[in-house]
Amino acid sequence: MAPTVRVLILGGTSEARSLAARLSEASDVEVVSSLAGRVRDPRLPEGEVRIGGFGGVAGLRDWLRDNAIRAVLDATHPFAARISSNAAAATTEAGLPFAVLQRPPWSPRSGDSWLEVDSLDAAAAALPELGRRVFLTIGRQGVDRFATVNADFLVRAIDPPEGPTPARMTLLLDRGPFDVGRESALMREHRIDVLVSKNSGGDLTVAKLTAARELGIPVLMVRRPPNPLGVTVFDGVDEAERWLLAVAG
The missing domain is CATH 3.40.50.720 (NAD(P)-binding Rossmann-like Domain)
Structure with missing residues (x-):
């Protein structure tokens, strides 16, 4: 053997x-x-x-x-x-x-409105021009980069973020997979006007991108290192x- x-x-x-x-x-x-x-x-x-x-x-x-x-x-x-x-x-x-x-990685599809940036810092800098009600779906690490952004945040993560957080933040602790209907309802409930995501790829969380496309919500996408x-x-x-x-x- x-x-x-x-x-x-x-x-x-x-x-x-x-x-x-x-x-x-x-x-x-x-x-x-x-x-x-x-x-x-x-x-x-x-x-x-x-x-x-x-x-x-x-x-x-x-x-x-x-x-x-x-x-x-x-x-x-x-x-x-x-x-x-x-x-x-x-x-x-x-x-x-x-x-x-x-x-x-995910790629933009017909009907998507994506702005791609190279870092979370660049995403935080771009946000004020895109929207004021932000769905932040980057996980718990890096939320501190958005602490000084003047906007209302819905932050979704598996565990609570550490360090500084935005002054106006609703924290949603949840884990995928997510479906399009649920994501659409969540964005409507919180009147989201911009989605922030890392380009993680895969099927577990892609529904948020479909929901954003269907609702006409722009996506601020952070490219992979x-x-x-x-x-x-x-x-x-x-x-x-x-x-x-x-x-x-």
Whole structure:
């Protein structure tokens, strides 16, 4: 019997959970999923799970060595730029295979009114020209960037934001998936006139974009940070699974 090979999935996304579930059926692969620990009640994947940071590039490199990891797949949120960069550097130093699994970004469709910006700071600066009743759907991190914007905010996140928040804010704690009818009703109830979102991609929260299109509400969309240079990027779980099984074999 071939020895079991340990692989690390940097997770926290639905794609990471799906991949861990698939690989749990492979008798010769042992999956360790790592979660950042920023969500209070995360959805846990199958198999071994560790929660918390590694201590930068050096800490991750040493952890990979001490835990006999043979390959690393980054399936974190598209905006988790720091861990992606650290993982690329740590695996390079350790001489380990590394790739990224990242769902495709959303693209504007006919009838959409999008303004795309490169950062949350740029989004906050652009808001006064777009609307005064804002549906802020960026999660709990980064809400402080909008603390001084003179507008009424409906903020939706899984956990409450930390740090400064807008003076006029209604907080809605909720987790996707969401449907178009519910999103439309929510925007009408709060008389939303601009939607702010990160370009996370995927199906769990895309309904807000459809609702905004149907209601004629403009969208202020924050572009993704770039992936580390030279890294292989998969946009589907099937490709990522084949890659992990190949490098672990």
